[in-house]
């Protein structure tokens with residue numbers, strides 16, 4: 001039985017020193033905004049939505065150290081869950097994913113607002129970040145994964161997000177999915193979840209394994225592509241080493257058909273150490289157990305996306321099943 005299969009390798013990425021950058025310049029800790037006098041998009045790049053996902057934080061530090069300023073519109077850079085990041089421990093990296101709950105399941109309609117219970121750490125932080133996210137026209141949300149695997153772009157279900165991501169040259173696997181049963185992601189919040197609002201574009205990039213040096217390379221490459229596509233910057237404004245011209249092949253589009261959620265019951269497991277992009281050839285193959293019933297592939301050539309048991313409490317996503325388009 002495989003309980004989990006994180007990388008056995010030691011973290012290559014160090015935690016960046018954010019002391020010079022954590023105050024921000026907006027009155028919201030960790031949030032920077034630089035405005036041009038020219039009209040243009042309000043662009044937002046987010047990192048550390050999960051406190052143990054360091055690659056995006058490195059990309060933002062590089063952008064801040066480079067003194068980047070937008071040619072038009074405004075550039076916002078946000079270190080999102082600093083309280084979780086502050087707990088980062090290279091020997092126990094999952095502990096710093098969040099403090100009280102996952103910051104990336106609290107968006108959308110926010111049924112937790114307005115109750116009598118005191119807000120927890122991540123709920124407080126979402127309310128601080130909310131005006132920043134709701135002001136943005138374009139969002140690039142930089143994440144990494146607990147297991148090794150290829151970089152993924154998560155586009156949500158509306159085609160215009162995936163069309164933009166393809167045009168930017170987003171990672172090799174572009175995954176259209178509805179998110180998580182446990183709650184709405186930042187990338188699906190408000191305008192980003194409105195099919196009519198095709199001016200609002202969001203892409204969540206899983207840049208690779210949390211500890212891989214290559215995840216920082218992917219984050220910087222995506223930042224370069226995103227800033228140039230948005231009009232915020234031109235290539236000549238940016239360090240040339242950010243851009244990886246032959247990092248990847250033509251993107252493959254995947255449509256998530258099932259998000260398998262952990263159920264109450266015995267501990268969930270997979271039948272083998274599956275990884276993202278593994279293809280299960282035969283319909284009806286048992287790939288694991290969700291706690292209540294076997295997890296069975298619903299069609300031939302089923303692609304597995306982010307199989308994970310690290311945070312496998314009931315309600316958490318265990319694996320997504322996808323078709324190749």
Ligand SMILES: [Zn+2]
Pocket residue numbers: 049050053143144
């Ligand atoms: Zn993440």
